[in-house]
Amino acid sequence: MTTWSAQVLALVGSWKEDAATVLLGVLGLGAFAGAKTAPARPIYRAVQAVAAPVVDGRATDACWAKAAWRPLDQRWVGPATKPGDFAGRYKVVWTPARLYVLAEITDDKLVDTHASPLDKWWDDDCLEIFVDPDHSGGEHQYNYNAWAYHVALDGHVVDMGRNQQGRLFDSHVQSRHTQAGRVTTWETSVALYADSYDETRPATNRPLTIRANQPIGFALAYCDNDASAERENFFGSVPIAGTDKNRGWIDAGVFGTLLPVGTPAAALAR
Secondary structure, eight states: OHHHHHHHEEEHHTSSSHHHHHHHHHHTTOOOOGGGOOOOOOOEEEEEESOOOOOOOOOSGGGHHHSEEOOOEEEEOOOOOOOEEEEEEHHHHHHHHOOOEEEEEEOOOOOOSSSTSSSSGGGGGGEEEEEEOHHHHHHHHSOOOEEEEETTTTEEEEEEEEEEEEEEEETTTTEEEEEEEEEEEEEEEEEOOOTTTTTTSSGOOOOOOOOOTEEEEEEEEEEOSSSSSSOOEEEEEEEOSSSSSOOTTBBBGOOOOEEEOOOHHHHEEE
């Protein structure tokens, strides 16, 4: 699919990377028509990993030292939390085959009370990875224009299907996490799939190839529940305008922009 973002990058082919990313941020590409007053889409430059990290929840691979931390500090759902209840940050690297997301979550209590992975998965503690592979924005509630992967503590991965029911996508995201006191380190790898994804024949779908300077819609969030029947808070990585901030699972236009870059030294200098 041809997108505004791809067209911009083509037009600025001979410009420096900064010119392209500034245009993407200013134009807010892929957002819904009402996004004139929305916050600018933040841009994360993800460095390419020379060797893919081992997904073991320990974050000891060399590539992570080359990636920049970003905060998980936007409260999308729930009341203000007390100091020490929650804090989060994340970083991303990539290879042509997958995105790799590392998240460090400080939480005073982890909850996973639903035995079935398809039963109210959003009300347990989980990491939520939003990806829009072609950076097109738009509605994706019950289709595959974009993805909202809920990554549970037990490793199951859920998003909505076309039948408006949750479906497992465990093969799309691999995850491991480790705990040290109140800090949980999540290490994940994410395969990207096109909006033509055929859920009736999952084995026939092939992951997309990730390429440098081709922007991807991206956001990260965390569902936090300490002791309630429903999640108590939902923290995200991007600011969302308006009173209803729980729109990432519906509208890919609120995602930020992840720009894969192929020169680690250049990315670190920015």
